[in-house]
Ligand SMILES: Nc1ncnc2c1ncn2[C@@H]1O[C@H](COP(=O)(O)OP(=O)(O)OP(=O)(O)O)[C@@H](O)[C@H]1O
């Protein structure tokens with residue numbers, strides 16, 4: 393547990409018995425999750441395990457079938473998506489969602505002032521934080537007036553993380569930020585996560601890159617067929633026989649993706 397968690401003692405985000413069914417498919421079954429400020433919680437599991445669904449439930453894209461979601465001790469289970477975003481639950485997408493017709497700068501700063509206004513906190517200092525974040529993401533050399541479509545796929549994914557960090561979230565949900573990135577770009581993901589935790593942001597990291605997950609996470613939760621099969625430290629997870637069988641060690645595992 394990190395310094396922020398010890399100081400704060402109360403988790404920023406809590407999921408209580410969260411369930412989600414899509415017809416006959418159970419994508420989430422009684423999920424219990426806590427994220428403290430400044431910690432990184434990994435969410436891993438095979439394809440179709442229910443990882444992205446959990447982000448969609450936390451952000452309100454999908455209503456839960458059952459269970460509760462608490463943010464800052466307050467229930468937000470039925471709150472609309474935009475309100476959760478304005479109050480400080482930020483996310484990125486498995487495939488980047490950028491404004492294709494806009495330039496890099498517009499994409500980077502979209503949403504950076506709205507959240508601050510809503511929460512009554514100081515607006516982000518763009519003159520200071522934008523160059524800092526672009527450097528963290530390895531994007532310091534790009535032309536900010538270029539159309540965003542000129543960026544490589546990996547750069548677009550990194551820019552999406554920059555954008556959400558400029559909105560000053562309190563909880564950051566990252567859906568496979570390193571998927572499709574080369575090794576160098578994956579290191580920028582680590583740097584951006586470090587930036588987030590230094591600001592006291594609690595991070596939920598979905599990733600198939602075990603190298604990244606094991607190096608940055610304080611705790612890890614493992615899903616399989618919508619069920620939480622383990623939660624623990626990276627060491628505990630790596631040696632858990634059920635996790636090895638379901639995900640880490642199996643011949644059909646995609647943990648190396
Ligand atoms: N909108 C939806 N309608 C119906 N079924 C859905 C929907 N979204 C997800 N599912 C189903 O829920 C299950 C979990 O899907 P989800 O996308 O959350 O998995 P995931 O763990 O993110 O997988 P991946 O590693 O491939 O991204 C799958 O069986 C999927 O087909």
Ligand SMILES: [Mg+2]
Pocket residue numbers: 443444445486
């Ligand atoms: Mg997914």
